Amino acid sequence: MGSEQQSGPAGVRKLAGAVSIQDVADAAQVSIATVSRVINGHQLVAIETAARVRAAIERLGFRPNRFAQGLMTRKSKLLGLAVPDLHGEFYSSILRAADTAARKAGYHLLVTTFDGTGKPAAEGDELISSLPMSLLDGMAVMITEPNSRALEYIRTSALPVVMIDLDPSGGDRDTILIDNTTGAREATEHLLSATPGSNLRFVGGPEANFDTVQRSRAFMSVLSERGITLRPDQVRFGDYTMEWGRRWAQEAASAGALKGCAVLAGNDEIAWGIMTAAQDGGLSIPGDVRVVGFDDTRLSTLTRPRLSTVHMPLAQIGTSAIELLARRIADPQASPEKVRLSTSLVKRETS
Amino acid sequence: MGSEQQSGPAGVRKLAGAVSIQDVADAAQVSIATVSRVINGHQLVAIETAARVRAAIERLGFRPNRFAQGLMTRKSKLLGLAVPDLHGEFYSSILRAADTAARKAGYHLLVTTFDGTGKPAAEGDELISSLPMSLLDGMAVMITEPNSRALEYIRTSALPVVMIDLDPSGGDRDTILIDNTTGAREATEHLLSATPGSNLRFVGGPEANFDTVQRSRAFMSVLSERGITLRPDQVRFGDYTMEWGRRWAQEAASAGALKGCAVLAGNDEIAWGIMTAAQDGGLSIPGDVRVVGFDDTRLSTLTRPRLSTVHMPLAQIGTSAIELLARRIADPQASPEKVRLSTSLVKRETS
DNA sequence: GTGAAAGCGCTAACAT
DNA sequence: ATGTTAGCGCTTTCAC
Numbered sequence: 001m002g003s004e005q006q007s008g009p010a011g012v013r014k015l016a017g018a019v020s021i022q023d024v025a026d027a028a029q030v031s032i033a034t035v036s037r038v039i040n041g042h043q044l045v046a047i048e049t050a051a052r053v054r055a056a057i058e059r060l061g062f063r064p065n066r067f068a069q070g071l072m073t074r075k076s077k078l079l080g081l082a083v084p085d086l087h088g089e090f091y092s093s094i095l096r097a098a099d100t101a102a103r104k105a106g107y108h109l110l111v112t113t114f115d116g117t118g119k120p121a122a123e124g125d126e127l128i129s130s131l132p133m134s135l136l137d138g139m140a141v142m143i144t145e146p147n148s149r150a151l152e153y154i155r156t157s158a159l160p161v162v163m164i165d166l167d168p169s170g171g172d173r174d175t176i177l178i179d180n181t182t183g184a185r186e187a188t189e190h191l192l193s194a195t196p197g198s199n200l201r202f203v204g205g206p207e208a209n210f211d212t213v214q215r216s217r218a219f220m221s222v223l224s225e226r227g228i229t230l231r232p233d234q235v236r237f238g239d240y241t242m243e244w245g246r247r248w249a250q251e252a253a254s255a256g257a258l259k260g261c262a263v264l265a266g267n268d269e270i271a272w273g274i275m276t277a278a279q280d281g282g283l284s285i286p287g288d289v290r291v292v293g294f295d296d297t298r299l300s301t302l303t304r305p306r307l308s309t310v311h312m313p314l315a316q317i318g319t320s321a322i323e324l325l326a327r328r329i330a331d332p333q334a335s336p337e338k339v340r341l342s343t344s345l346v347k348r349e350t351s
Numbered sequence: 352m353g354s355e356q357q358s359g360p361a362g363v364r365k366l367a368g369a370v371s372i373q374d375v376a377d378a379a380q381v382s383i384a385t386v387s388r389v390i391n392g393h394q395l396v397a398i399e400t401a402a403r404v405r406a407a408i409e410r411l412g413f414r415p416n417r418f419a420q421g422l423m424t425r426k427s428k429l430l431g432l433a434v435p436d437l438h439g440e441f442y443s444s445i446l447r448a449a450d451t452a453a454r455k456a457g458y459h460l461l462v463t464t465f466d467g468t469g470k471p472a473a474e475g476d477e478l479i480s481s482l483p484m485s486l487l488d489g490m491a492v493m494i495t496e497p498n499s500r501a502l503e504y505i506r507t508s509a510l511p512v513v514m515i516d517l518d519p520s521g522g523d524r525d526t527i528l529i530d531n532t533t534g535a536r537e538a539t540e541h542l543l544s545a546t547p548g549s550n551l552r553f554v555g556g557p558e559a560n561f562d563t564v565q566r567s568r569a570f571m572s573v574l575s576e577r578g579i580t581l582r583p584d585q586v587r588f589g590d591y592t593m594e595w596g597r598r599w600a601q602e603a604a605s606a607g608a609l610k611g612c613a614v615l616a617g618n619d620e621i622a623w624g625i626m627t628a629a630q631d632g633g634l635s636i637p638g639d640v641r642v643v644g645f646d647d648t649r650l651s652t653l654t655r656p657r658l659s660t661v662h663m664p665l666a667q668i669g670t671s672a673i674e675l676l677a678r679r680i681a682d683p684q685a686s687p688e689k690v691r692l693s694t695s696l697v698k699r700e701t702s
Numbered sequence: 703g704t705g706a707a708a709g710c711g712c713t714a715a716c717a718t
Numbered sequence: 719a720t721g722t723t724a725g726c727g728c729t730t731t732c733a734c
Contacts, residue, residue: 018509018711020710020711020712021711021712022711022712030720030721031720031721031722032711032712032713032721033713033714033720033721033722033723034719034720034721036712036713036714037713037719037720039712040713042713042714043719043720044719045719045720046719046720049719049720061507063484063485064485064711064712065422065485065710065711065712066421066483066485066486066712067418067419067421067422067425067427067485067486067710067711067712068418068422068710068711068712068713068726069711069712069713070417070418070421070486070712070726071416071418071419071422071710071711071712071713071725071726071727071728072711072712072713072714072725072726073712073713073726074418074726076418076483076486077483078461078483078486085447086443086446086447086450087443087444087446087447088443091443092437092438092439092442092443093438095437095438095462096436096437096438096464099437099462099463099464106481108461108463108481108482108483109461109462109463110429110459110460110461110462111446111450111460111461111462112450112459112460113447113450130457130459131459132417132427132428132429132459133414134414134415134416134417134418135417135418135421135427135429135486158369242653272653276655279655299653302593302623302650302653304627304630304655369727371726371727371728372727372728373727373728381704381705382704382705382706383705383727383728383729384704384705384706384707384729384730385703385704385705387728387729387730388703388704388729390728391729393729393730394703394704395703396703396704397703397704400703400704415727415728416726416727416728417728418726418727418728419710419726419727419728419729420727420728420729421710421728422709422710422711422712422726422727422728422729423709423710423727423728423729423730424710424728424729425710
């Protein structure tokens, strides 16, 4: 009964060692339907029969085959989470929250990185299309850069999808909307309150990155609303690394342009890079240079002085995305929901 | 043909909107067997037929149902990775490396946290047993604390399993063995070279944690080999957080026992906590207090002065675990392999 | 090179 | 309360 290698008429063989529902049924002297009912807690099975079945399941070490179950039910209790990277405080925080939320909702999490950058389009596409989507009950996707193809692929999928995005116009899908603007404006105004506009700087991440775009725009509009005309050197783009922050600060310092600055960094890492470069160069913070980071990762409480930063609701993003997904799966007909999450300044010691 | 809600004799209905292999076969005027061959790149299908099939697949947007495929092939191209937590540099590094390796090997990664602590045994068990194991082609499990039940569950599973462990005796499974001893000894000796043994401290993580056990033992044996008798206050346990490090240092400082110390911390976070507390208390590092961390996370390059630490091959752990798993899946008969990864001191500026 | 047909191990009517 | 049975959508012989 499944314990022996067998050949049927068409030569299809059972897997040796695998215990099937039929084996349990035989052992418990019931039909497979009854076993199935016990497994799924369905209908009323006689208490005594159920006990017999459970004993058999236990004794044989039976585990239902999820493939077979899924084939009928079309459910796997698996959720996908696609983010640009798995590393660093930022994604790490989202991921952990998502995992916890998924568990709470009775799901498991399949993580995958997908390169937001639309570079070798074909390559990114493969990554995404290799995803065993039909095995997933739903999928949350975080969009940080333009990436038409892969996105299109997901968007047009029949799968329940939740987007983590900045763009409120983002289609008819459930969306977690993150608003960088309020926090970035707040930070800029805060900086402006003690430093002249011409000494303000924005040192951002990748120019194509949606967050960076939104953050820099907010920075610029606050200044322009105050009638301050920006010089090109006041807004720079690089990447989300400490090295970039340090490099920027070193260059600014050697041009004699760092002292007296108040800088809004694209994220906490960049801010940290700027801080170390400034401090290594003998500048004090916030005395000579004021710095505000972005994201409110744990990093910001680790620096000395502790970094003022714009809080990103990272855990909330992960949690909401999964909750939204679970809701969507439960009710596929519900109209698309938009969850708005906002950012705000956390004043600490560097500003 | 799958595009309409239908009822068969037993009332089983097709999913509306789902394109099946039969639909493709019909459209391409071939049998489903041929479509299957094209999908799987099998056998020689006439070049022209294949083209026709591919066109139909494309046109209909057909995606093979993974459940059905898995039911026959017993393969999902999904790997599980179970770690105690998903957060922080430590796990984050492992996870990213594992994800990359999995992708390279043609797999996707299902992550799950499982509480190493054997606390509410039943609860942990449920977490693990709710894992859709039969959906996975294999699983890598990181063990950091005793947890008999859940572990037993996984160990006895028929699934290919790779253990990430410290215990060389860890059974007949493939194992990534991490040796904390060499690094911890090296660090202790390094500290000892400029600080008297009675001023050495070990400030570890949770006492039950395997890493902490191994690290503290190495610390103690080096001292005892030198004929130094340890006082109880020289080895303390807490948790892997900066707060614990800070608390320890503050208490030591207020007992007047911090200055002159050389401490080996259980991880970089603890080390960082100790550093900040010492610096806040007006002590200089490494002048008044010498500190060595553990793990060589990015944190260690972020502190000022930069933290000496014991390098843990985190990326290597993730990569090797997945590679080993892939190898095991490819050849289930191969004899269990043990991959030994070791640790070593990275001298920076705090010691 | 292609098709027919037999299942893989389940779930869910339907019947009793 | 339990059994019978028809598939779910694929892969894989085997025959042609």
